[in-house]
Amino acid sequence: MTTLAVENVSKNYGTLETVSNVSLSIEAGERVALLGHNGAGKTTLLRMILGLTPVVSGTIKVLGSNPGSRHSRASIGFLPESVAFHGALTGREQLRHFARLKSVPVHVADDLLDRVGLSNAADRKIRTYSKGMRQRIGLAQALLGQPKLALLDEPTSGLDPISRHEFYDIVEELAQSGTAVLLSSHALTELETRTDRIAIMSQGKLVADNSLVRLRQNAGLPIRVNVTTTAENVDVVAERLGGERINGCSILLTCQQDEKISKLSQITAFGEIIKDVDVTPGTLEELYRHYSVTESEGK
Numbered sequence: 411m412t413t414l415a416v417e418n419v420s421k422n423y424g425t426l427e428t429v430s431n432v433s434l435s436i437e438a439g440e441r442v443a444l445l446g447h448n449g450a451g452k453t454t455l456l457r458m459i460l461g462l463t464p465v466v467s468g469t470i471k472v473l474g475s476n477p478g479s480r481h482s483r484a485s486i487g488f489l490p491e492s493v494a495f496h497g498a499l500t501g502r503e504q505l506r507h508f509a510r511l512k513s514v515p516v517h518v519a520d521d522l523l524d525r526v527g528l529s530n531a532a533d534r535k536i537r538t539y540s541k542g543m544r545q546r547i548g549l550a551q552a553l554l555g556q557p558k559l560a561l562l563d564e565p566t567s568g569l570d571p572i573s574r575h576e577f578y579d580i581v582e583e584l585a586q587s588g589t590a591v592l593l594s595s596h597a598l599t600e601l602e603t604r605t606d607r608i609a610i611m612s613q614g615k616l617v618a619d620n621s622l623v624r625l626r627q628n629a630g631l632p633i634r635v636n637v638t639t640t641a642e643n644v645d646v647v648a649e650r651l652g653g654e655r656i657n658g659c660s661i662l663l664t665c666q667q668d669e670k671i672s673k674l675s676q677i678t679a680f681g682e683i684i685k686d687v688d689v690t691p692g693t694l695e696e697l698y699r700h701y702s703v704t705e706s707e708g709k
């Protein structure tokens with residue numbers, strides 16, 4: 411059964427259509443990133459999946475159950491964008507408290523502290539924790555009870571690169587154990603290798619939902635090719651390739667995906683005067699802009 415099935419869901423606040431006819435499904439073990447500018451409707455959608463905002467138009471099912479139902483609530487682990495903890499409690503006390511609320515055995519809380527790398531700080535008060543350590547406690551509470559669906563709202567905001575890396579390792583383990591993961595983020599670059607699909611919301615609409623490879627193909631964004639030559643040949647190579655000289659020995663050219671191989675043959679035909687070639691596909695930022703702008707222009 412599909413873990414999360416969102417079908418034709420809309421939500422208005424007054425005359426503002428915050429979520430507009432959105433359909434999105436996530437299977438067990440899939441990691442989906444939900445992207446969108448501020449106000450795109452991501453949080454409203456997450457709230458509807460959680461059962462906090464009623465679904466009045468369209469349907470949402472979590473493992474076949476309605477949002478907010480006992481079964482649905484028991485299946486979801488949620489990490490809100492800003493998590494508030496009791497600063498006077500230790501990490502262990504706080505997590506054990508959440509475990510009791512979720513009717514999960516307390517020893518599971520201790521195991522999770524270990525899993526999120528907090529066992530050494532578990533008996534320190536949360537008020538002494540760094541932002542990254544608080545996020546880890548937040549993640550640990552979202553993982554209590556082995557959720558079938560993890561909803562993570564901006565989970566890596568404020569984390570340093572190493573903590574982000576470790577965070578995504580945990581997400582990967584979670585997905586491998588069969589949990590479907592939906593995470594919203596503004597930190598685009600980290601999602602490139604860490605998620606299976608990218609869903610983009612713009613002005614309430616879902617404007618893209620596909621693997622990164624497919625999104626790139628469909629957008630047809632140009633590929634950048636950076637060529638380094640010997641100093642004395644840079645001008646002539648730039649002219650022949652039709653590229654732009656960007657500094658001492660570097661030339662920048664762009665081409666479409668289907669021209670890439672012929673462009674590379676043209677470059678290698680110059681022989682030893684070519685010192686290096688870097689090929690960079692369109693970045694996630696460019697894709698994001700492409701899909702958001704295409705939709706808002708009504709193309």
Ligand SMILES: Nc1ncnc2c1ncn2[C@@H]1O[C@H](COP(=O)(O)OP(=O)(O)OP(=O)(O)O)[C@@H](O)[C@H]1O
Pocket residue numbers: 423426428446447448449450451452453454455
């Ligand atoms: N309770 C509410 N009453 C009125 N308008 C609301 C309410 N909740 C959200 N909105 C509006 O709906 C739109 C979408 O908000 P939402 O919080 O879902 O966006 P978001 O994509 O999560 O943005 P962000 O990245 O800033 O968190 C915004 O214009 C917001 O002002």
